[in-house]
Amino acid sequence: MDLQSLLRERRLLAIVRGRHAESVLETVLALAGEGVGLIEVSLTSERALDVISRARTALGSETVLGAGTVLTAQDARDARAAGAEFIVTPGIGDGALEARHVSLPAIVGALTPSEVIAASAIGADAVKLFPASSMGGPDYLRALRAPFPDVPFVPVGGVDAQSGRRYLELGATAVGVGSPLIGDAADGGDLEALRERTRAFLRIAAEAGR
Template identity: 60%
Template sequence: MDFSAALRAERLLAIVRGRDPEASFRTVMALAEEGVSLIEVSLSGADALRVIGRAREELGDAAWLGAGTVLSADDARRAAEAGANLIVTPGLGSALEESVRQGLPVLAGVLTPSEVIAADAAGAAALKLFPASVGGCAYLQSLLGPFPELPFVPVGGVDAEAARAYLAAGAVAVGVGAPLIGDAADGGELDGLRKRTAEFQAACDA
C-alpha cells in the first residue's frame, strides 16, 4: 500500500515528540501494537534519529515510520539513513525537494493557497494543513473549494472531537500529537496512551 492509500485507509497519523528517547521508543512500539500503522517521530524530540532506527529494526521494512519536523535537505538525508520511509515537514523548502529526489513520500506543511500550489507542484504526496487550529474546519473547507482533489491532513490542536469534524469536512486523515501521546514519550505510563489510542481510532473510523 502506498502512502496516499495508507492515509485514506487509516486516517490517523500519530506524532511522537518526546524528551526521553527510551520512552519515545516505547511509545512508538505501543502505538504499533495498538494497530496504529502511520507513526511520525519528530526530529525535535530527544535523539529522534536513534528512536527511528530502533523502531525500524523492530517494525520491519513495511511499516510506515516517518520523520517529522524535517527542516533541511540534510535532515531529510539523515532521516532516510536512520530508516524513515516518510518525511513530514512544517513548511516548504529544501527538505521537500531532497525527499522527493530520494523517492520518499512527503507530507508537506502548508497553510495558504500559494503554498498548496507550490507543494503540489513540488511533488508532495499529501498536504499537512498546519497549524490547522488557525482556521479550523471552515478554513479546510475553503481550501477544498479550489483544491477538491488534493489530500489534506490537518495537524495542530486536533483532539478526538476535532478529528471527527475534520474528517467529515473532507480531510483524508488527521495528524495528532499531544492529545494522543500525552506524557508517554516523556516517561509517562502507557495505559493512558493505549486508552487514548482506542478513542482516536474510534473517532477516525466514525
C-alpha cells in the same frame, strides 16, 4: 510505497515528540501495538534518528514509520538512512525538495492557498495543513477544499478527538495528532493512558467520514 493511499486507508497519523529517547521509543511501540499504522517521530525528539532506526528494526511491515520536522536536505537524507519511510515537513523548504530528489514520500506543510499550490507543485504526496487550528479549524479545511477538491489534506496542530472527527467528515484524507493523543507518554508518562486514548482515536478514524 503509496503514502497517499495509506493515509486514506488508515486516517490517523500519530505524531510523537519527546524529551527522553527511551520513552519516545516505548511510545512508538505502544502505538503500533494498538494498531496505529502510520507513526511520525519528530526530529526534535531526543536521539530521534536512533529511535527511528530501533523502532524500524522492532516493528513489522504493518507499521509505516516516518520522520517529522524535516527542515533541511541533510535532515531528509539522515531520516532516510535511519529507516524512515516518509517525511513530514512544517513548510516548503530544502527538506521537502530533497525528499522528492531521493524519492522519499513527503507530507509537506502549507497553510495558505498559495502554499498549497506550491506544495502540490513540488510533488507533495499530501499537504499537511498546519497549524490547522490557527485559521478556524475544520471550517478552514472546508473552505480550502472548494478550490482544491483533489488535494489530500492532513490537518495537524490542535487536532483533538472532536475536531479530528469533524476534519474527517469534511474530507480530510487523514488527521495528524500529537499531544492530544500522546499526552506525557513520550516524556516518561502513562503508557496505559496512551493506549486508551489510542483506541479512542482509532475508533474515530474508523467511523468518521465513511
